[in-house]
Amino acid sequence: MARPWMLFEPFQIKSMKLKNRIGMAPMLNMPGVWTRFSITDETIAWFEARARGGAGLIMTGTFAPPMVAIPGWKERFAELARVMHSHGAMLGVQLGSGGPLLGVGPSLPPYPSELDAKQAIMDLLKVGLGLPAPAEPKALSVEEIEAQVQAFAGAAAILKEAGVDCVELHCAHGGATLCCSFISPFYNRREDRYGGSWENRLRFPTDTLRRMRQAVGEDYPLLVRISADELLGEKGITIDDTTRFIVPALEEAGADCIDVSQGSILHSPEGIEIPLYYPRGCFIHLAEAVKKATRLPVIGVGRIVELEMAEEFLREGKADLIYLGRQLTADPDTPRKYLEGRPEDVRKCVACVEGCGTPCSINYEMAPGALPLTPAATPKRVLVIGGGVAGMEAARVAALRGHRVTLIEKRSELGGMVAALALEPLTAEFANLVQYLRVQLGKLGVEVRLATEAGPAEVEALRPEVVIVATGSSLIIPEIARGKAGVIDHIEALRNRKWIGRRVVVWGLTYGPELAISLAEEGKEVVLIGEGGEKTLGGHASNFRRWWILRKLADVNPARGTPEAQKLSNPKVLANVKVKQITPERIELADERGIEIAVPYDTLVISRGRERDNALSRQLQGRAAEVHEIGDCSSVGDIQKAISSANQVARTI
Numbered sequence: 100m101a102r103p104w105m106l107f108e109p110f111q112i113k114s115m116k117l118k119n120r121i122g123m124a125p126m127l128n129m130p131g132v133w134t135r136f137s138i139t140d141e142t143i144a145w146f147e148a149r150a151r152g153g154a155g156l157i158m159t160g161t162f163a164p165p166m167v168a169i170p171g172w173k174e175r176f177a178e179l180a181r182v183m184h185s186h187g188a189m190l191g192v193q194l195g196s197g198g199p200l201l202g203v204g205p206s207l208p209p210y211p212s213e214l215d216a217k218q219a220i221m222d223l224l225k226v227g228l229g230l231p232a233p234a235e236p237k238a239l240s241v242e243e244i245e246a247q248v249q250a251f252a253g254a255a256a257i258l259k260e261a262g263v264d265c266v267e268l269h270c271a272h273g274g275a276t277l278c279c280s281f282i283s284p285f286y287n288r289r290e291d292r293y294g295g296s297w298e299n300r301l302r303f304p305t306d307t308l309r310r311m312r313q314a315v316g317e318d319y320p321l322l323v324r325i326s327a328d329e330l331l332g333e334k335g336i337t338i339d340d341t342t343r344f345i346v347p348a349l350e351e352a353g354a355d356c357i358d359v360s361q362g363s364i365l366h367s368p369e370g371i372e373i374p375l376y377y378p379r380g381c382f383i384h385l386a387e388a389v390k391k392a393t394r395l396p397v398i399g400v401g402r403i404v405e406l407e408m409a410e411e412f413l414r415e416g417k418a419d420l421i422y423l424g425r426q427l428t429a430d431p432d433t434p435r436k437y438l439e440g441r442p443e444d445v446r447k448c449v450a451c452v453e454g455c456g457t458p459c460s461i462n463y464e465m466a467p468g469a470l471p472l473t474p475a476a477t478p479k480r481v482l483v484i485g486g487g488v489a490g491m492e493a494a495r496v497a498a499l500r501g502h503r504v505t506l507i508e509k510r511s512e513l514g515g516m517v518a519a520l521a522l523e524p525l526t527a528e529f530a531n532l533v534q535y536l537r538v539q540l541g542k543l544g545v546e547v548r549l550a551t552e553a554g555p556a557e558v559e560a561l562r563p564e565v566v567i568v569a570t571g572s573s574l575i576i577p578e579i580a581r582g583k584a585g586v587i588d589h590i591e592a593l594r595n596r597k598w599i600g601r602r603v604v605v606w607g608l609t610y611g612p613e614l615a616i617s618l619a620e621e622g623k624e625v626v627l628i629g630e631g632g633e634k635t636l637g638g639h640a641s642n643f644r645r646w647w648i649l650r651k652l653a654d655v656n657p658a659r660g661t662p663e664a665q666k667l668s669n670p671k672v673l674a675n676v677k678v679k680q681i682t683p684e685r686i687e688l689a690d691e692r693g694i695e696i697a698v699p700y701d702t703l704v705i706s707r708g709r710e711r712d713n714a715l716s717r718q719l720q721g722r723a724a725e726v727h728e729i730g731d732c733s734s735v736g737d738i739q740k741a742i743s744s745a746n747q748v749a750r751t752i
């Protein structure tokens with residue numbers, strides 16, 4: 100490293116001495132914690148990998164403060180703390196109890212008319228966030244509020260005794276937490292001393308903080324996470340409210356550090372687990388604003404992938420500490436790799452939000468039951484055919500295990516379909532994966548032959564002991580569109596964007612939306628068509644991505660009239676239509692009632708299903724000792740499936 104980084108300087112908050120300014124963000128993707136708030140050996144191993152990776156502070160995902168004592172709770176946290184300390188990391192535990200998302204809140208729905216939270220929950224379920232249906236909403240009584248305050252204080256005391264180095268009170272994410280929903284003007288419409296004025300709405304979290312302080316003493320660090328902007332416009336918490344009322348009140352109540360998040364789980368979940376459509380570090384301005392309003396240290400977070408950016412934020416005075424969330428899921432060793440001067444080895448998060456630990460699309464180690472990586476018993480000559488991400492990952496893992504690996508790819512570049520997706524500005528983060536694998540293949544001495552197409556004879560000539568076929572898949576062009584002028588498949592369209600005309604029809608509601616939105620943003624006139632209903636829009640993507648897609652295309656968000664209602668008129672969506680005819684000038688459609696619609700077009704992009712390309716694999720069976728299919732060639736799927744199937748083969752040969 101050319102100059103000492105601020106990021107790697109020690110930092111102290113009360114009694115907690117951090118070796119650097121990197122923390123792992125609280126994430127509920129800890130394996131093994133679902134039953135009775137348990138911390139299993141699996142949980143500890145998972146945290147240990149993050150501590151070994153070099154982060155100074157390891158924060159757990161939310162734990163609810165137990166309302167009744169849980170036997171063994173303190174001992175398990177003590178064990179977790181001991182393991183963290185053995186790697187020089189400090190352990191923090193985030194405490195938070197569920198709010199309206201789990202059916203309890205400061206006041207009963209309906210919340211402000213058109214921003215009805217219950218409706219929002221239903222919409223969330225409709226887009227399939229996979230959350231359990233909430234119980235009938237219930238407003239907390241004053242006695243229940245008091246019991247909560249007690250529980251938080253009691254839990255903080257136990258955690259301190261267990262050797263946990265700090266506690267973070269979760270007051271963020273709107274309806275996800277009781278604390279945030281009490282603060283939020285959107286959720287809290289109580290008329291007693293817990294509702295109405297800012298002072299009243301802040302009473303529950305500030306009482307909680309004060310009681311926690313009494314329980315842990317002056318010198319113990321208490322962090323607080325807030326949603327500095329709930330992303331609900333004037334109806335929710337705004338950054339102005341945060342700097343004028345919330346931060347001063349929390350500071351007064353004894354907070355030692357403010358962790359600045361954003362969003363409301365029920366209305367803007369994509370503001371919390373931000374998908375790849377948003378730029379990196381996209382809400383650091385909120386931390387910056389909070390820093391101006393307090394003398395407390397401030398934690399900045401959100402889509403921070405490269406430590407260069409983290410360092411820049413510290414140097415610019417936008418934050419004092421940086422939390423990395425998904426980046427440490429994708430690569431727990433990120434800090435260590437920088438410290439060892441090999442940042443190019445970092446597997447950068449692509450922000451696909453397709454699993455985020457359960458499993459992670461790009462980090463196979465996160466998969467439940469992942470096979471171990473062991474040296475090969477007998478090094479073999481391994482031939483990988485196809486240089487998409489499945490083939491590249493298989494080559495990387497096989498080479499790591501000591502096999503001699505050759506990879507052949509018919510195109511002149513590596514990365515296959517994922518590299519093509521990375522050409523689309525909205526999904527450019529996919530380049531991270533291709534780049535990581537390319538660098539690793541080089542470092543591991545994999546022989547890569549580009550622009551090489553191999554048939555059975557050429558393969559036999561190489562005399563491989565193991566052949567891994569990763570020849571991918573092709574997009575299916577419907578009969579009616581074959582050979583027609585202006586027709587191009589989605590992947591070709593990405594590779595040859597300049598061929599796309601001004602009036603574009605994208606055919607495929609499931610896979611087509613991102614490209615359709617992007618082309619529209621570029622100034623093209625875009626119509627997105629498909630046989631399915633609106634429910635199929637963006638169906639290939641994870642729910643946090645779909646939320647964004649649907650909001651742009653279908654405006655499913657009930658928060659209409661707020662800044663985040665962003666329905667676009669371009670692209671226009673025509674769902675439930677059948678393609679009747681394609682002429683050189685127009686595409687003739689019929690809707691559900693049989694009414695005909697003619698859409699003039701210059702380019703028709705086909706973005707529908709794919710079929711596997713396994714012809715070569717079939718020809719090769721029996722011509723080498725072992726022939727395996729992986730990735731789309733074995734069965735069409737997403738990146739996670741490609742990476743997983745590559746590992747399942749490459750870790751066992």
Ligand SMILES: Cc1cc2nc3c(=O)[nH]c(=O)nc-3n(C[C@H](O)[C@H](O)[C@H](O)COP(=O)(O)O)c2cc1C
Nearest residue numbers: 124125126127128160161401402403423424425455
């Ligand atoms: C799988 C997952 C679980 C999360 N769980 C929590 C949580 O328990 N408490 C919390 O405050 N934030 C939670 N978050 C939000 C993260 O702490 C973090 O703010 C967010 O992921 C943005 O940071 P990143 O872009 O570095 O991942 C979670 C995020 C993810 C991806």
